[in-house]
Amino acid sequence: MDSRRLVAISITHQRETFACLTEDGHSLRPAMLWLDTRAVAEVAEFGTPEVHEITGKPPNPTPAWYKLLWLKEHEPDTLVRTGRIADVQAYLVHQLTGSWHTSWASADPLGLVDMRTFDYSDDLVKQAGLQPSQLPTLFAPGAVLGHIRADVAADLNLPPDLPVVAGVGDGQSAGLGCGVVRPGTAYLNLGTGMISGSYSDEYSFAKEFRVLAGAIPRSYAFETFIGGGTYNISWFVEKFAGVDSRALGLDLTAEQILETAAAQIPPGAEGLLCLPYWAGALTPYWDPHARGSLVGLTGRHGKSHVYRAILEGLAFEQRLLTDGQARVLGEPITDIIALGGGSRSALWCSILADVLQRPVRLAGEAESTCLGSGMLAAAAVGLQPGIRQAGESMSSTTRVYEPDDARRTTYDGLYRTYRQLYPRLREVFHELSTAGAP
Numbered sequence: 160m161d162s163r164r165l166v167a168i169s170i171t172h173q174r175e176t177f178a179c180l181t182e183d184g185h186s187l188r189p190a191m192l193w194l195d196t197r198a199v200a201e202v203a204e205f206g207t208p209e210v211h212e213i214t215g216k217p218p219n220p221t222p223a224w225y226k227l228l229w230l231k232e233h234e235p236d237t238l239v240r241t242g243r244i245a246d247v248q249a250y251l252v253h254q255l256t257g258s259w260h261t262s263w264a265s266a267d268p269l270g271l272v273d274m275r276t277f278d279y280s281d282d283l284v285k286q287a288g289l290q291p292s293q294l295p296t297l298f299a300p301g302a303v304l305g306h307i308r309a310d311v312a313a314d315l316n317l318p319p320d321l322p323v324v325a326g327v328g329d330g331q332s333a334g335l336g337c338g339v340v341r342p343g344t345a346y347l348n349l350g351t352g353m354i355s356g357s358y359s360d361e362y363s364f365a366k367e368f369r370v371l372a373g374a375i376p377r378s379y380a381f382e383t384f385i386g387g388g389t390y391n392i393s394w395f396v397e398k399f400a401g402v403d404s405r406a407l408g409l410d411l412t413a414e415q416i417l418e419t420a421a422a423q424i425p426p427g428a429e430g431l432l433c434l435p436y437w438a439g440a441l442t443p444y445w446d447p448h449a450r451g452s453l454v455g456l457t458g459r460h461g462k463s464h465v466y467r468a469i470l471e472g473l474a475f476e477q478r479l480l481t482d483g484q485a486r487v488l489g490e491p492i493t494d495i496i497a498l499g500g501g502s503r504s505a506l507w508c509s510i511l512a513d514v515l516q517r518p519v520r521l522a523g524e525a526e527s528t529c530l531g532s533g534m535l536a537a538a539a540v541g542l543q544p545g546i547r548q549a550g551e552s553m554s555s556t557t558r559v560y561e562p563d564d565a566r567r568t569t570y571d572g573l574y575r576t577y578r579q580l581y582p583r584l585r586e587v588f589h590e591l592s593t594a595g596a597p
Contacts, residue, residue, distance in 0.1 A: 167322040167536035168255075168307070171528050172247035174268035174328035174371075177223045179230070182242030184253055188234070191226045193268075198225035199447060201232070205286070213283065214267075215274040215362070215370025215379075217445050222270025227287040238288050244269075248326055249295035255323050256305030261295040262325035264372035272297075274362055274370055277377065298325045299376040301535045301546050324539040326532045327374045330354050330382060335374040335534055336527030337496040338554030340547045344494045345481065346522070347511070349501025352438070353388035353477060356380045357484065357492055367443040367483040374531060375546050381488065383480035386438030389501050391451065391469050394437060400462055418506050420463035421470065426513070426569045428464045431455045433472030434580045443483050444581060448592040454580060470507045471570075474514035475577040481515060496556060498522040505560075512560040514570045523555030530554070 175193035178186055198220045205228055206218020216222050223246075230238055245253065246269055249261035263277040271287070273280040277297070284291060298304055307321040326332065330348070334356045337346040345357040356371075359379045364370055368381040387394075392414065396402070402413040409416065432454045440449035453468065485492045497519050501507055512519040524530045534549035543549035 162316050163318060165318055165321060166542070167303075167324050167540045168317070169324040169532040169536040169539070170248050170251050170326040171329050171332035171532045172251070172265065172326070174246075174265075174330060175221050175223055175270075176247055177226075177269055178245050178250060179237055179241040180243040180245055180250070181240070184243070184245075184250070187240055188237055191223065191230075193221055195226060196220040196447065198229040201225040201228040210270075210283070212364055213273050213275075213280050214270050215364045216270055217366045217369060217442075219441065219445050220447070222268065224270030224283060224287060227289070231288040235288075241293060243295070244289065244293050245295060252295075252304050252323055255307050255311055257308055258305045259295040260298060260304040260325070262300045262302070262304075262327055262372075263297040264300045264327035264331055264374065265325075266295065266297055267372045268328055272372070274364075274372065274379070277372060300325050300327050300331075300372070300374050301376065301539050303539055322536075322540060324536045326535055328371065329528045330356055331371055331374045331380050332531030332535075333498060333528040334358070334380055334531070335546070335550045336524060336529070336531035336554060337498060337522050338550050338556075339496065340375060340550040342490050343492060344496065345492045346496045346498065346527075347477070347519070348499040349497055349504075349507070350388055350499040351390045353385040353473060353501075354382055355477065355481060355495075356382040357488075357490075359488070359490075363488060365487045366445060367480070367487050369442065374535065374550075381484060382442075383477070383484055384441040385435065385473065385476055385480070386441050387435055387451070388473060389499075391435050391437045391473065392466075392501075395465060395469060400466070402462075414504075417463065417466040418504060421467035422506050424463050424467045426471070426510075426566050427573050428468040428471060429459065430457070431460050431464050431468040432475075432573070432577055432580065433465075433468040434577075434584070435469065435472040435476055436581075440581065442480055444585075446585070446588070448588045449581065449585070450588050450591065452580065452584060467506075470504075470510050471514070471573075472577070474507075474511045475570075475574055477511065478515050478574060479578065481517075493517060495519045496522050498525065498527045508560045509563075510570075512562045513566040514574065516562050516567055516571075518562070519560040520556040521558045523557050527554075 178190040248265040434452040436449040437451040
């Protein structure tokens with residue numbers, strides 16, 4: 160690529176992850192990642208309805224605010240020595256420009272931002288034992304945060320004085336890259352975890368979703384989250400499937416072989432249901448003690464049945480989340496745009512369309528998260544008239560999976576049974592957790 164063609168740079172990044180730094184940007188301890196769950200006790204003590212209303216995030220260990228409370232209790236010296244708390248974008252922007260700047264859509268996953276004002280909540284900052292001066296300055300998504308320093312431009316072979324544009328977290332950026340800039344459509348990222356997000360101009364909060372600042376300034380992304388998406392599939396392939404494509408002389412992955420076999424199994428995996436809580440239950444139950452379960456196993460079931468049941472279980476769970484979100488918001492979600500590694504599975508996308516009872520369209524750009532950043536940069540320097548227009552004109556979809564009437568009817572009956580699984584097993588899961596099971 161000819162770097163001279165670049166006119167701006169925008170960053171998308173892993174959310175909730177943060178670092179405790181000195182004033183000049185040196186790390187005081189390892190960064191705390193989004194999947195760090197050590198702050199369970201802090202969630203139980205401080206995760207009040209009031210905090211949920213301010214931040215839009217139901218109490219759970221993911222937001223950094225609870226980890227900061229953990230640091231305050233367990234590593235107080237670290238916070239005393241901390242000059243800066245930085246989300247991933249703030250750190251990278253400081254490296255590029257020398258300024259401690261970020262977007263409010265990058266900082267808000269930390270759980271310190273009031274979602275009605277898009278500014279830090281004084282009360283939450285104080286409870287975490289911080290001062291506002293320790294936090295990066297907030298800007299709207301798409302704002303120019305500064306310009307790349309001359310020495311950095313030379314090191315990276317970038318044009319001098321290149322504008323650095325405020326990006327957003329990876330989930331919000333994926334939504335923009337898929338063109339989800341109006342109500343009624345949701346993106347579905349079939350990755351390690353399954354994240355689905357819809358657009359809104361109005362603030363609302365509920366346990367059925369978590370709220371994040373949208374890529375269009377003063378809009379919102381309402382997200383559902385399944386902690387184990389393709390992670391569940393990889394677990395089965397690695398731990399139990401025992402498929403060696405090389406020994407079979409096939410130029411196929413184990414997943415492709417299992418998918419071919421699972422496609423021969425009828426909908427419902429011959430009476431086998433999967434509750435896909437390998438990583439606990441997030442929306443809408445927010446239960447870290449929930450466990451993955453296979454219900455209905457008999458001697459007739461084999462690897463292909465289990466593989467299909469996992470795909471179907473994830474689809475059933477997504478319907479629970481999508482329908483719940485639409486019911487709370489009073490707005491139908493009519494279209495799903497799929498992206499991520501799992502979207503390469505024709506069987507899974509077909510199952511999703513049948514179970515969700517909605518068309519599933521594939522994103523035209525596999526790297527929609529990066530495309531979303533490109534849209535923000537394009538709008539910031541005038542290559543697009545605005546962020547919404549960039550989202551609409553620069554996004555595309557390819558293949559469409561339409562629901563099949565017969566399979567949809569079958570899955571509708573199975574879904575009614577699936578919905579009973581967690582409520583009936585919840586107490587069992589909690590008994591397992593108190594019995595010392597990891």
